[in-house]
Amino acid sequence: MTKIAQTAIEADPKLPIIRLTRDFAATPAQLFRAHTDPELFVLWNGPDSLTNKIDYWDARTGGSWRYVSSRAGEHGDEEYAFHGSFHEVGPDRIVQTFTFEGEPSGVALETLWFEDLGDGRTRLHAQSLVDSFEGRDAWLRSGMEVGVNEGYARLEKLAAEGRL
Amino acid sequence: MTKIAQTAIEADPKLPIIRLTRDFAATPAQLFRAHTDPELFVLWNGPDSLTNKIDYWDARTGGSWRYVSSRAGEHGDEEYAFHGSFHEVGPDRIVQTFTFEGEPSGVALETLWFEDLGDGRTRLHAQSLVDSFEGRDAWLRSGMEVGVNEGYARLEKLAAEGRL
Numbered sequence: 001m002t003k004i005a006q007t008a009i010e011a012d013p014k015l016p017i018i019r020l021t022r023d024f025a026a027t028p029a030q031l032f033r034a035h036t037d038p039e040l041f042v043l044w045n046g047p048d049s050l051t052n053k054i055d056y057w058d059a060r061t062g063g064s065w066r067y068v069s070s071r072a073g074e075h076g077d078e079e080y081a082f083h084g085s086f087h088e089v090g091p092d093r094i095v096q097t098f099t100f101e102g103e104p105s106g107v108a109l110e111t112l113w114f115e116d117l118g119d120g121r122t123r124l125h126a127q128s129l130v131d132s133f134e135g136r137d138a139w140l141r142s143g144m145e146v147g148v149n150e151g152y153a154r155l156e157k158l159a160a161e162g163r164l
Numbered sequence: 165m166t167k168i169a170q171t172a173i174e175a176d177p178k179l180p181i182i183r184l185t186r187d188f189a190a191t192p193a194q195l196f197r198a199h200t201d202p203e204l205f206v207l208w209n210g211p212d213s214l215t216n217k218i219d220y221w222d223a224r225t226g227g228s229w230r231y232v233s234s235r236a237g238e239h240g241d242e243e244y245a246f247h248g249s250f251h252e253v254g255p256d257r258i259v260q261t262f263t264f265e266g267e268p269s270g271v272a273l274e275t276l277w278f279e280d281l282g283d284g285r286t287r288l289h290a291q292s293l294v295d296s297f298e299g300r301d302a303w304l305r306s307g308m309e310v311g312v313n314e315g316y317a318r319l320e321k322l323a324a325e326g327r328l
Contacts, residue, residue: 015180017295062220062228062249085226085249087261087271095271097251097261107251107259109273109293129273129295131181 007148009140016136020126022152028114028122030164032091034155035059035112042067044158046151050080061089065096084110098128106135124152171312173304180300184290186316192278192286194328196255198319199223199276206231208322210315214244225253229260248274262292270299288316 008021024031034040036059042052050069057065066083084097087109098108108128115123130136158164172185188195198204200223206216214233221229230247245265251273252259262272272292279287294300322328 014297015295056226062230062247064226064249066226083226085228085251085261087249087263095261097249097259097273099251107273107275109261109271109295111271111295127295129293131179131273131275131291131293133178 007145007152009145009148011136011140016130016133018128018136018140020128020148021123023117023121023123024152024156024159025120026122026156026159026164027120028116029091030159031114031122031124031155032094034158034164035094036089038065038067040158040164043163044151044154045069046147046149046154048150048154055081055083059086059089061086063089106130171309171316173309173312175300175304180294180297182292182300182304184292184312185287187281187285187287188316188320188323189284190286190320190323190328191284192280193255194323195278195286195288195319196258198322198328199258200253202229202231204322204328207327208315208318209233210311210313210318212314212318219245219247223250223253225250227253270294 006022010019010021011017012019034044038054038057038059042054045052050071052067052069055066055068057067059065063086064084065086066081068079068081070077070079081101083099083101086094086096088095092113094112096110098110099106108130111127113125115125117123130139170186174183174185176183198208202218202221202223206218209216214235217232217234219230219232221231223229227250228248229250230245232243232245234241234243247263247265248261250258250260256277258276260274262274263270272294275291277289279289281287294303
């Protein structure tokens with residue numbers, strides 16, 4: 001199987017979905033922890049320019065989460081807040097909702113799953129479903145790939161350092 | 165505005181969405197209570213042949229819910245269980261996830277909103293978004309309109325009886 005070293009970001013041609021795919025030198029259990037342990041999540045969730053702070057986080061089926069990403073700006077801190085619900089938290093699959101509070105009407109349904117490639121490697125699949133192509137395409141044009149790529153590079157570094 | 169007395173059930177031609185629309189002789193606040201108060205919800209959620217029992221229900225942003233619908237069968241009770249998360253609970257809009265546990269891989273993102281028509285009447289809009297047209301169309305073919313129509317008829321009756 002070909003190694004996917006950079007994140008593949010694909011817009012489905014027929015569904016309002018973005019799909020991310022990336023390989024990691026980590027086990028499924030390690031990637032699961034990286035996405036459910038808040039102390040690990042804040043260390044890698046991108047982009048690099050922002051610092052993540054958990055407001056609340058209850059990573060179980062039926063739980064919910066909120067975090068605030070910020071950086072010092074000329075006129076005080078810039079803050080971006082996000083929240084959602086954990087619909088399903090299992091070792092092989094996480095299903096959660098996601099809202100950026102700067103655009104509160106928008107809600108994405110995210111599904112993550114961990115494909116074991118053997119030899120301690122795992123392919124991460126992340127799918128985001130929204131209710132319009134316009135919303136999906138605006139998200140793609142927003143520069144989201146910077147946060148995705150910087151975040152997953154930090155996640156890879158945590159795995160290499162044995163911190164997952 | 166034309167009265168929508170029966171539920172309009174529409175499959176979006178370009179998105180994997182089912183949209184339900186129905187008018188009620190009730191205020192938005194009454195419809196909100198009917199969807200968030202578990203003691204009211206069990207009284208109307210259809211179809212008529214099933215009895216609803218709440219397992220857990222926390223109707224606030226970040227809460228979750230589960231109920232079991234059952235009927236006596238020849239070989240003991242038939243039970244159908246459903247669960248999800250309340251992503252957003254507000255007076256004008258409810259966003260929640262929905263899974264029928266008989267098909268646990270399927271997750272719908274449901275958005276409900278209450279359009280005030282004046283004179284104590286409200287148009288209920290309910291949108292269910294899933295991640296494939298096949299899943300959406302299977303749901304449409306499942307006979308879901310029976311539960312929808314019987315349930316909303318009971319909801320209308322609760323409103324007429326002043327019980328909302």
